[in-house]
Amino acid sequence: MSYSDKVLDHYSNPRNVGSLDKSSSEVGTGLVGAPECGDVMKLQIKVNPQTNVIEDAKFKTFGCGSAIASSSLATEWVKGKTVDEALQIKNTEIVKELSLPPVKIHCSVLAEDAIRAAIHDWKKKQAPVDELARAEAR
Amino acid sequence: MSTEVKTIPQELATPRTPDRSRERGNDRKQSTPQSWPSPGEGIKLPIYMDNHATTPMDPRVLEAMLPYFTEKFGNSASRNHPFGWVAEEGVEIAREQVAKLVGATPKEIIFTSGATESDNLAIKGVAEMYREKGNHIITAVTEHKAVLDTCKRLEKYGYRVTYLPVQKDGLVDLEQLKQAMDDKTILVTIMSANNEIGVLQPIAEIGKLCHERGVVFHTDATQSVGKVPIDVNKQNIDVMSISAHKMYGPKGVGAMYVRRKNPRVQVSAIIDGGGHERGMRSGTLNVPGIVGLGKACAICMEEMPQESCRLAGLRNQLRDNIMGRLDEVYINGSMEHRLPANLNISFAYVEGESLLMGINDIAVSSGSACTSATLEPSYVLKALGTGDDLAHSSIRFGIGRFNTEAEVDYVADRVVETVTRLRELSPLYEMAKEGIDLTQVKWAAE
Numbered sequence: 001m002s003y004s005d006k007v008l009d010h011y012s013n014p015r016n017v018g019s020l021d022k023s024s025s026e027v028g029t030g031l032v033g034a035p036e037c038g039d040v041m042k043l044q045i046k047v048n049p050q051t052n053v054i055e056d057a058k059f060k061t062f063g064c065g066s067a068i069a070s071s072s073l074a075t076e077w078v079k080g081k082t083v084d085e086a087l088q089i090k091n092t093e094i095v096k097e098l099s100l101p102p103v104k105i106h107c108s109v110l111a112e113d114a115i116r117a118a119i120h121d122w123k124k125k126q127a128p129v130d131e132l133a134r135a136e137a138r
Numbered sequence: 139m140s141t142e143v144k145t146i147p148q149e150l151a152t153p154r155t156p157d158r159s160r161e162r163g164n165d166r167k168q169s170t171p172q173s174w175p176s177p178g179e180g181i182k183l184p185i186y187m188d189n190h191a192t193t194p195m196d197p198r199v200l201e202a203m204l205p206y207f208t209e210k211f212g213n214s215a216s217r218n219h220p221f222g223w224v225a226e227e228g229v230e231i232a233r234e235q236v237a238k239l240v241g242a243t244p245k246e247i248i249f250t251s252g253a254t255e256s257d258n259l260a261i262k263g264v265a266e267m268y269r270e271k272g273n274h275i276i277t278a279v280t281e282h283k284a285v286l287d288t289c290k291r292l293e294k295y296g297y298r299v300t301y302l303p304v305q306k307d308g309l310v311d312l313e314q315l316k317q318a319m320d321d322k323t324i325l326v327t328i329m330s331a332n333n334e335i336g337v338l339q340p341i342a343e344i345g346k347l348c349h350e351r352g353v354v355f356h357t358d359a360t361q362s363v364g365k366v367p368i369d370v371n372k373q374n375i376d377v378m379s380i381s382a383h384k385m386y387g388p389k390g391v392g393a394m395y396v397r398r399k400n401p402r403v404q405v406s407a408i409i410d411g412g413g414h415e416r417g418m419r420s421g422t423l424n425v426p427g428i429v430g431l432g433k434a435c436a437i438c439m440e441e442m443p444q445e446s447c448r449l450a451g452l453r454n455q456l457r458d459n460i461m462g463r464l465d466e467v468y469i470n471g472s473m474e475h476r477l478p479a480n481l482n483i484s485f486a487y488v489e490g491e492s493l494l495m496g497i498n499d500i501a502v503s504s505g506s507a508c509t510s511a512t513l514e515p516s517y518v519l520k521a522l523g524t525g526d527d528l529a530h531s532s533i534r535f536g537i538g539r540f541n542t543e544a545e546v547d548y549v550a551d552r553v554v555e556t557v558t559r560l561r562e563l564s565p566l567y568e569m570a571k572e573g574i575d576l577t578q579v580k581w582a583a584e
Contacts, residue, residue, distance in 0.1 A: 003495070011492070011495055011496075014563060017562070017563055019568065031565065031582070032582055033581065033582075034581035034582075035525075035526070035527035035530075035566060035576060035581070036525070036526035036527055036530075036581075037526075038489055038506060038507050038508060038515065038526075038527075038530040039489065040565055040566055040581070041565070042565035042568075060563055060564060060565040060568060061563060061564070061565065062487060062488070062489055062563075062564045062565060062566045062567075063489050063492065064489055064491040064492050064495075064506070064508040065491065065492050065495040067489075067492075068492060068563065113582075117582070
């Protein structure tokens, strides 16, 4: 398997590695993938409650170089965006930015899922449980 | 002939220049020069430690082969002029060298294009020859694809195949083998040493069971010939596959041993033609390759006792050096019944391909799905009951004749440093450290 320069760069110097306090109401945590499948991503966002802007993002990834690069890139892209803007990030943009080959597209899908999962977790914390359930039922 | 045996071709030693003809930002390369730390004294990068895949040719083998490309170019089947006689002499010396290494007689050695052909010829040839006697074949799930896929093809032609499971240590259970045999069993094919985990099967005992029941016993000995003592009589082997390039010989040449007495075993040809190799394998002989295989066998014969001892020492040094500094590292397969130069270990919480990427100045293999063509983790490790997660985390080290102690230490350092870095990056490691039982987590797969 050969890698693009950008994958190599993110692999060698991953951005925003680490963890945020997952119990904080301002933090959303997304954990996607499975160890048996060979990749697990944890992506966390810290959202300003007044502006809904993602002020910080951290990740940890178990997976191949492309999975590490996809999640590293995802944290870079979500930072400074509002949660609604972050939800617009598409896996195809990650594929393009990192020049991922077809066999590695699932890494970008997982990164998009991680962003969504983190935002979903954060939203859950903002809304009372019954209200969210009603929203999901509609 | 140069006596320098460790020369790495310049294009390998120097990291590639990115291909600028591609779109900007799209240039791909295997490695960046900046990512290679400066190695210690006397170490040349990259280090080759994937000797189960192939081995570099021993310069002594090349030296023996060279005349057979040029002045000794004859066809060994030409019976009426000296060009043919000279080539034939080279072939017959090689046949003796191969036979001697495995305790056979020269007439029992058939030259082929390699172990895959030998496996095909042995299994299909025995299946066809003994068809009237029965149609049942027994093999094991951890065999090489050259054996498994050949057996699968025979199933299409009405043969019945039993794929024996293996135990946690990688060994087949002799009781299970005994129970699998019936009156229609004509062939048992079990490898001598596994190509991924280096586990040595109880070949002599398996052969004995076969002989007691009049069943032909074939063993794929690609990884073991030249590495550990093989004796076809003491180990009750009837048919055996041998490869040159796994023992410092050339690629594209191998051999098949076929027992001629006690009992006499016959094999139908799968390549028909001029009746070469006693009718079992037609086609003009690859004389230089065969001479190389013979020389490689002669060197192994001479040097095996010291070499296997040295390699086992290096392997144990690598193991201890890594395992002494990292927790949650697991050896795959039996340590007791194992090739001296094999180490296959799983680094929990770290994915194999990302680990290979971090140690890109070292050539090794991984059982991770990401490194395989099928995108499935190693079927051998799965057969041992290793979870998929640990199969994804496995690395195979194959130490070889030209590896040094300094290289082993360098490899251990690089592995420890990279695993440590990747674990800091791993959510699984963090969760495990927090005391979360990863097997109880409900994973949301994509």
